[in-house]
Amino acid sequence: MKSIKHIDVSNKKVLVRVDFNVPLTKTQKIKDDFRIKAHLNTIKYLKEKNAKIILISHLGDPKKRDENFSLNPVASRLESLLSSKVKFVEEVNSKRVEELVENLKQGDVLLLENLRFYKGEKENSEEFASSIAEFADIFVQDAFSVCHRNHASIASLPKFLNSYTGLLLEKEINAIERAIKETQKPFVVLIGGAKIETKTAVLKNFLKKADAVLLGGEIANTILKCKGIYGDKKVEDKDILNALKGINFNHPKLIVPIDGVLYKKEYTRIAGIETIKEEEEVGDIGPETINYYKRIIKKARTIIWNGPLGKSEEEVFSKGTEEIANAIVNQKAYSVIGGGETIDFVNRKDIKGFSFISGGGGAMLDYISGKTLPGLEALNKKYEEN
Template identity: 40%
Template sequence: MSKMTIKDIDLKDKKVIMRVDFNVPIKDGKITDETRIKAAIPSINYVLEKGAKVILLSHLGRPKGERTPEFSLKPVAERLNEIIDNEVKFVDDTRGEKVDKAVESLKSGEILVLENTRFEKGEKKNDEELSNYWASLADIHVNDAFGTAHRAHASNVGIASVIPSVAGFLMEKEIKFIGGVTENPEKPYAVILGGAKVSDKIGVIKNLMNEANKIFIGGAMMFTFLKALDKKIGSSKFEEDKIDLAKELIKEAKEKNVELILPTDAVVAQKLETGVEKKIVSIDDGIEEGWMGLDIGPKTLELFKNELSNMKTIVWNGPMGVFEIDDFAEGTKQVAQLIADLTDKGTTSIIGGGDSAAAAEKFGLAQKFSHVSTGGGASLEYLEGNELPGIKSIANKKRLGERNFILAGNWKMNKTNTEASAFVNKLVGQIGNENKFEIILGVPYTALDRVADITRSSKIKVAAENMYFEDSGAFTGEISAKMLKDINTEYVILGHSERRNIFKETDEEINKKVKKALSNELKVILCVGELLEEREDGLTLNVVERQIKKGLKGVTKEDMSNVVIAYEPVWAIGTGKVATPKQAQDTHESIRRLISEIYDQDVANSTSILYGGSVKPENIFGLFSKPDIDGGLVGGASLKEDFIELANIMRDIIV
């Protein structure tokens, strides 16, 4: 899958804040179903085994932002302590001094559970201050709560905007199975939908018509479809205002050559109660008034069995009847058994959470399915084809061929020739044969020839830190593009903020340099970025747009294949400050959009955009994993062995 998981990163001695789903039923202080707790243990154990300190976040119930004792996670923490080998600590608060002290004292291999996240009003609002606080407690965020993936809350999306977020094993499995059937299911592919309302499944039905070969309808929602076909449904529940919609869906299924399979008989009764008189009626004969359909009948089960027999993929969401009452549970039970039997024969079977999952558990069949989703609402939205915020916020793996990924160092006015030689020899030995991304060293003029010679047999490229826009002449102290080309320099860094602000280079001068470099077959790293006061005035995009438009004036679409953009917020250069991954991604995304407007989308998609500004091993993971950040222009960390560590981290993110 394209998302990074806990298996893709180094967790040793890291503080990990993990969003889990401990929203379990509790009665009289006792947990009545601990399935969700046990489901989270593999991820927790893995992180602990890798030497991390674990902080667990979860919601429980709907306390509406108030501290409500009945919704405390304390019983959950106590139960977790009983069933896991490691000691589990609990803090009856969500933030503040008690939390800070508990986190500070946490040792590798220990677990800390914080109080119910929904005791915080800002949790469901994705409050920035709350997100920043929770993010400040850890180095890495692990999202293992698929059940909340369709919500942008502080404990999932908010934290992930500040520190890097990866998927736990549960989340990974959900993305693999639910995501897989929405994007590329093995066919023939069938979907079985039940439950009460067509309105709950409109988006699912419409989206699945693009992929599914057959859609089976059961549950109370079948009566809205049957009514649309002018069948007599007696007193069965249906959605009168959705009859026209049902007609449209039936028509659309025919147009898309998707078989829409409806029940041929039903189990009916006059009351929804245990022990009442019930009977089986044919749908063609009709259900008489006073009787209501409460389950699918035996002929329907036989029909479903025949129609499902050759399916390679089956998704089931929604019961076939009122399975909570045994008198009307047979249809749901037999459908579950039918899918389980097909799974044994090699069919991939997925339960889309909610009541279907509860039914499979009730009948002891849940373990026989390929996958039982942990999220009802999240599963439905995912099946609709929606991008879930809790998944979107998880770090992406980079794929070879997407764009040219780059790790560029800018030494500035540092290192003598002797120092440069010793350091570059070490780099060549350790990262000189990198083939997943390009490594570029921007070195002082005095070291260019020597560094170019040392790196000649490696894959490391050499860049000058500046050049002049004339070929030759009375320009004392300047260096021309031809001079650089003559000593095998491949790149030149232009428009660096220090050149702009210390040496007062203008956009016009930088543009002349860019065009001169390109005409001499030098590749260009064009730097852009705003001052602190410009960011505080909300002018970041205005400044960057001006610098790019003026810097690329007269540069052709063909020349753009030799241009790299480096976004470097001036306020983050050499200060130790760094843009959050979200801030950096937002600006990079805007830059890519601007390039598409100046040229076209193909140029925008192929242009590498780097982030520069106090890039170091502690923050490159969160930055580089963002979709529009293609690497880093590194200052201080490029002068020491941190540069090797940066390369190792980038390599792990690329697949």
């Protein structure tokens, strides 16, 4: 892969894949602009180098055109952050887009509409990718967070344009590489949240490399069920059971919650996991688990964290994630955190001091576990061709 820092972009039409998949309110107000701010260095660099900048992104997962997922609010916020005009067009590959691109001046920024309004994006249609590529001279991949997706703007666009890495993508890879290749021991990993099937491969990988793997959230609940200490509840989903094959649930490095905030509709209670009743669920890790995890974190020199340790979007179940987040920051170890829910939580709670916050959740885990990321593979192939 080759960086945009090594090429002349002056007066070139530069198509940049960004990740502006920001959380919105029901009235299309941006709740957290972290993902927009993350790309500012790349955009500002291209402006300073007199490029004509065309930005493309997805937002949410609409099945068709839906104004609730328009990128128009993002254009307004980006304009405010850049303190300069950002043009927006409610299309991606039309005559109107072509006209706007042709009229761009050096340093201008144009944001196209949500890529997922077009079925060709998720279908990885080369025809769709080509229809966007024809407006530009150069392609820049700056969205590490989506590089694990086999979508047109990620895996196919580099086939049609000379392609380069953006500043954010380089920063993401360098930070993660440092964590996995220059690891200082003890090395502690925290994995929470849901999406269990996507996290089992990285869990297996970390059990080989890390000194301790601390679990929370739905993945912890699933492992507890497999260990037979989540009441009488069992894992019945065949896909999850297949994904869990090969994991030693009694591995000494695999650390699961001792207690939790148990709940049903009308109440919550703090108790040992083994006391859970048929109608109850675990909403958060409990105080004993928090203190146990803190003792392990206090010894760590390298920390990777992905996913909240409970239903952290609800205040009553946010204590565990908040205390562990603060423990990581206070430890002053080299810490890399990632995942949309994790980022939303630490920003909402204004917890600062992590060494690096990765915009990628699934992409970060896939990269760490050694999987091939389609977006990076496409860039590498293009570089080898040139």
